[in-house]
Amino acid sequence: MLQRLLQTFATAATLTLVVALPGRAAELVMVEQAGCVYCAAWDEQIAPIYPKTAAGTYAPLHRIDLRDPAPEGMQFVRPAVFTPTFILIGDEGxxxxxxxxxxxxxxxxxxxxxxxxxKTEFDRAIVETTAPSAKVRP
Known part of the structure; x- marks a missing residue:
């Protein structure tokens, strides 16, 4: 009984560690506007798979309109002018x-x-084994 309890605890601790290691250290803000054909192309080609990639897990997507201010707690170096613009935000905002x-x-x-x-602690090895672009690299 004690052995089974210890095995269960060890398994849970290992799973917690594995899940916690990658962490969320960044966020990707997509600045877009209605009628933007390049935004539509991104939505068609990237949006469905982005959250399933290592990059999407590490830097989840947050969408805002071009006319909106930076989200609360985030600071942009300068306002976005073009759409789409993808702004990488660190854990300090x-x-x-x-x-x-x-x-x-x-x-x-x-x-x-x-x-x-x-710009972050993102691990290249994770990208090379999981990102869709890894399939097209020589």
Whole structure:
């Protein structure tokens, strides 16, 4: 009985540790506006899979309209001018980087991964094994 209890506890502790390790250290703010064809292309090509990727788990998406101010607790270096603009926000609410425009699916993943790796503690190994762009890399 005690052995079973210890095994259950060890399993639960291990699962908790594994789930807690990646953490949420960032958020990706998508600035968009009605009628934006590049926003629509992003919605069609990326939006359905984004939350299922390592990048999407690490930096969940938060959408705002171009005319809206920065969400409470977040600070942008400068206002967004183009749509879509993707602004990486750190855990302190500060802007870490941005992607202005949507250059297409393959370029988007490369730019996002580079920004996450450069500006956060995001692990490249996780990206290379789980992100959709890993399938197209040589």
């Amino acid at each position: 500060d802007e870490l980087g941005r992607i202005e425009g949507y250059p297409g699916e393959d370029f988007f993943w490369s730019l996002l991964e580079a920004m996450l790796i450069d």
